[in-house]
Every structure is written in C-alpha cells, then in structure tokens.
Amino acid sequence: MKKKTQRYFPLVVSAPSGGGKSTVRAELLRRDPRFGFSITCTTRAPRPGEKHGRDYYFVTPREFENLRRDGKLLEWANVHGNLYGTPVKSVRDVLDAGRIPVMTIDVKGARSVRRLFPEAVTVFLLPPSLDTLRRRLAGRGEAPESISVRMRTAAAELREADSFGYIVYNDTLEKAVEDVIGIADAECRRARLNLDAVKRFEKDLKRLNSPRRRKK
Ligand code: ADP
Ligand code: 5GP
Numbered sequence: 470m471k472k473k474t475q476r477y478f479p480l481v482v483s484a485p486s487g488g489g490k491s492t493v494r495a496e497l498l499r500r501d502p503r504f505g506f507s508i509t510c511t512t513r514a515p516r517p518g519e520k521h522g523r524d525y526y527f528v529t530p531r532e533f534e535n536l537r538r539d540g541k542l543l544e545w546a547n548v549h550g551n552l553y554g555t556p557v558k559s560v561r562d563v564l565d566a567g568r569i570p571v572m573t574i575d576v577k578g579a580r581s582v583r584r585l586f587p588e589a590v591t592v593f594l595l596p597p598s599l600d601t602l603r604r605r606l607a608g609r610g611e612a613p614e615s616i617s618v619r620m621r622t623a624a625a626e627l628r629e630a631d632s633f634g635y636i637v638y639n640d641t642l643e644k645a646v647e648d649v650i651g652i653a654d655a656e657c658r659r660a661r662l663n664l665d666a667v668k669r670f671e672k673d674l675k676r677l678n679s680p681r682r683r684k685k
Contacts (some may be wrong), residue, residue: 476567477503477568478569479560479564480555480569480656481579482592483591483592483594484594485596485602485622485623487596487602487609487611489605490574493639494506500650501653503569504569505566506570507572508525509559509574510525510542511528531572540557540562541556542554542578543556543582543593544578548577553573553574553578555578576629592633593630594638596639597638602620603620617671631664637649671678
C-alpha cells in the first residue's frame with residue numbers, strides 16, 4: 470500500500486496550570502474540524518464529570534509504569550504529584566485520521582515532544598497577568614495550597630516560554646482561539662506540507678509540454 474503523505478503536525482498547547490489549555494482545546498475542537506484530541510493518560514483520579522477515554526485514560530501507577538517501560542509513551546511527566554503521559558498511539562491515530570492532534574500538556578512534556586517531533590508546532594498560552602491566573606485557578610475550584618503550588622511551578626514554566634514557537638495571550642478566549650487557529654492556518658501552508666500539490670502541477674505541466682502533445 471502507498472504510504473500516505475503526512476498532511477499535518479502535532480499542535481502542542483502548553484501553559485502553566487490554569488493558563489487555559491483545556492478551555493482553548495475545547496473551543497478548538499468545537500470550532501474547527503481539522504483538530505482532533507490526542508487523549509493522554511494519567512494516574513490521577515477522575516474529577517466529577519470526567520470520563521475514561523474521553524478526558525483521559527485513567528490508569529493505575531502500575532499500568533502507567535508498564536506503558537512507560539514498553540515505550541508506549543511519547544513523553545511523560547510528573548505534574549503536581551501525578552503521572553501524565555501521551556501514548557504514541559493517541560497522536561498517531563489523530564494524524565492517520567487526517568487531523569491535527571491537539572496536545573495540551575505541561576511545559577516539561579512540550580520540551581520532550583519538541584525533541585522527538587521537531588515538526589511539532591508549539592504554542593505557549595500566557596494569561597494576561599499573575600492576578601488573573603490566580604483568579605482563574607480559584608474560579609476553577611483549586612484549594613489555596615494547590616494554587617500556591619501552581620503559582621510556584623508557573624515561575625519556572627514561564628522561563629521556558631522562549632523555547633516555544635509561538636506565544637498566545639489568553640486574555641479573551643475568543644481572541645486566543647482565533648490566534649491559535651491563525652497559527653495552524655499558517656503552519657498548514659508550510660511548503661513541505663504542500664509539495665504534493667506542486668508535484669501534481671509539475672506532472673500536468675510535463676504532459677502539456679511533452680513533444681507528442683506539442684506536435685498536435
Ligand atoms: P489549564 O487546562 O491550562 O490548567 P483551564 O483551561 O482549566 O487551564 O483554565 C483555568 C480556568 O480559567 C478555568 O476555570 C477556565 O474556565 C478559565 N479560563 C480559561 N481561559 C479563560 C479566558 N480566556 N477567560 C476567562 N476564563 C478563562
Ligand atoms: P489536570 O490534572 O489539571 O487535568 O492536568 C494537570 C497538568 O498536566 C496540565 O498542565 C495538563 O495539561 C498536563 N497534562 C495532561 N496530560 C499530559 C500528558 O500526557 N503529558 C504531560 N506532560 N502533561 C500532561
């Protein structure tokens with residue numbers, strides 16, 4: 470069977486906790502059929518309303534260790550005491566379905582993906598201010614201790630922002646989502662992803678210019 474040309478790239482959306490990754494992802498998936506969600510796995514317990522296989526694959530620490538040992542994870546990280554990892558298959562399945570896998574992962578995970586997938590497009594979401602970040606974390610129902618831990622981690626995460634391809638301000642959701650869609654639009658026009666169209670054009674031109682055809 471002819472190997473399908475890869476049309477797309479993984480889109481990594483990262484941010485400090487509370488930066489808006491899940492919110493932006495939900496909007497991207499709702500608004501644009503080019504995007505697909507690559508489900509990740511975690512050892513943390515499901516929150517109310519979360520579903521196995523939709524929000525995460527919820528696994529035991531032993532299951533996680535087996536996946537990691539068997540090389541089934543593209544990357545993994547310990548985030549605030551729980552293990553999280555992206556199954557290679559999750560990303561592959563979305564790419565094979567002709568979609569852009571949206572990977573909403575922490576900053577360490579983004580670093581690993583960049584190393585393994587140099588063609589990945591990486592976006593760092595930046596909340597408009599620390600105060601807003603704190604308010605959003607509180608609004609999500611995080612306890613004060615959990616907010617303090619996340620704010621401390623955020624300081625180190627912000628230092629890595631310059632290794633991302635893009636920084637998007639998550640002030641209003643609408644604008645942030647439009648910016649990410651704009652980035653995906655531009656990245657889809659990368660020459661290396663559009664060479665099939667050029668080749669078809671060349672083939673047609675060759676036929677048109679062939680001596681046999683010109684004689685007619
Ligand atoms: P993350 O997935 O990065 O941890 P979330 O998507 O859970 O962050 O967002 C944290 C909180 O901030 C959520 O309660 C969410 O509704 C809220 N939020 C995210 N983006 C915005 C925004 N642009 N405007 C207002 N609230 C937002
Ligand atoms: P939460 O527990 O709030 O759903 O997620 C905590 C953090 O882990 C978030 O920053 C989330 O984006 C990140 N995360 C979720 N899945 C993965 C993953 O597979 N790998 C990495 N590195 N981080 C992840």
